[in-house]
Amino acid sequence: MNVLMSDCVHSVHTLNVSQTDPQISAVGALPNGARDVLPIEAAELRAVEDALRAAFSRYGYREVRTPVIEFAHHLERAESGGLDRAYRLFDESGRVLVLRPDMTIPVSRLIATRFVDHPGPIRVAYTGPSFRVPQPGKPVASEVRNAGAELVGADGPEADAEIVLVLWEALRDAGLSQARIGLSDVSVTAAVLEGLGVPDQIRERLSRAAEARDFVAWRTEAAQFVCPEPQAELLAGLPAMRGHTDVLARIAEVVPFAREACARMTRLLELLAQEGLHDAVLVDLGILRDWKYYSGLVIEAYASGAALPVAQGGRYDGLASRFGTSRPAVGFSIEVESLHRAITDGARARDLEFGIVLVGGLDEQLTLSARIRAAGIVVIGLAAGDSRGEALAEAEGWRFVGVQDAGGLRILDRADGTSFVSARPEEDLSSRR
């Protein structure tokens, strides 16, 4: 892959230096899970984020930013145990701070405290890094860039459908052609357990099995609860149920108490089908997470080439009330790096960048440089007589190299290896676009 090869050019330079200077090799080491981003990846990540942001703003989701550091007790209020893997530090008066371990909770805090007079519904979007202490032995970054959207103050399957649609379009616009969206609803699961009269103790253990994605433990626990067929079979197989509206029809038939929850999700699926998402969506009741946090819809987005979901989200109506304002909320968060990796998986060779390395562009050819830039062409300036022109163009992937010659500017076109002398480089270069 060309992308990787060009990155190697940079690494090789560092390597040469570090071999001669042990101090630099020590400086090159980073904290566990941290990493640098080099120019090609940075540009691609920016393009991905730009596409995501454009999709969010088409639906009127306006950007907000929250601080990287927050008071630990504020975030702990929202998610007990959620701060286990957060980086902690102290402020000048000894209060515990955290680097935000995700974006959803700070954004919920922001909406609950800064949009008090907003008539609603509130649509906000964000992009930014969050931080988690990496687990030993797992290839997980300590800093992850998230891009997400939140729809607050709107209830019901219609709001859920918009959020799923925004997620779908954002992923598509970022270049993910084959996304699949998995949907579940904790209120369906809760209604089944309630309707069957499963006691709290077993429910607690089922919840733990579901969070661990352990269907074997779920079946073992479900077997502790004695009930007639077909209810017993439904309960045992609940997290393994998947498909489309057929799943919900089956549940509503066996457990009438769950009818309302199933009807809500069926309506969501109908709305999504109208938008052309029928085939992209998979109803999967195995997608269960922390029941205390989510109150309805649970969303995951999958891409081949990513080992974990590239986006997660759902409805958490109770979250805002922990910050003082009670409003229904649904949203999602995309992991930008993992999305980028899924998009570049199997990428073709990279094109040369349209720009000219101009020897003399730093000093003797300032007017010419300005003229070429004015024509919308990138000029990378070198001092006159600098012999590194071609090496620089190769290392950074620029298409042209220009050196002043007797008859004008001698230009090498690295796309086909030809060279020519030009009196009006801005025109000759533009014609090669």
Place this chain on the structure above:
Amino acid sequence: MPLGALYPDAIELLERAGVDVSPLRDGSRKLIFTAPDGTVFITTRPSDVPTYVEAGSADIGIVGRDVINERHPDVYELLDLEFGACRMAYATADGVDPTSEIIARLGVLRVATKYPAVAEAHFLATGRQVELVKVNGSVELGPLVGLADGIVDLVATGRTLRENGLVEREHIFDSSARLIANRVSHKLRAEEIDALTARLAQAVAAESR
């Protein structure tokens, strides 16, 4: 596919579920085998199976519950395949169980194990301090040569323990082979994985009948 004790049973179960396992039977030293239908089998040490599945290098895997409890991989555990049945246990040398005496007088128990996370969780949950000695094989040696007071290890028949003068003192959990799936593959290849899971469940049920 886990090499070692689970391997023959895993092949046999897959075959009974209608999976073409012929390439696995050719006795070669290759690590990757491709069946005529395109199924790729990756063979590896059991403790690495969850790593490959979690990373998406394999869509599904067969691995013992013991490895899952030790590693806590972020994967779906779909089915109990019921072969490779054994138990995780705490054992000490024959005679009077020295555990409570050691805890009372020294405060901390020294335990040799290949499963440090499992051992630590067990003793923490039962309110006892433990000092773990991680060993990679023949754990039974530990108490015999004074390396540790006891061991936490997998016990199938109990014969190895008996022959080395050890007695099982505490049962930690039952283990058997499980079918696991990568979180993304489980959704992107939902239809194939559900079909295979159903066939395996039938084969398991037919066996236990």
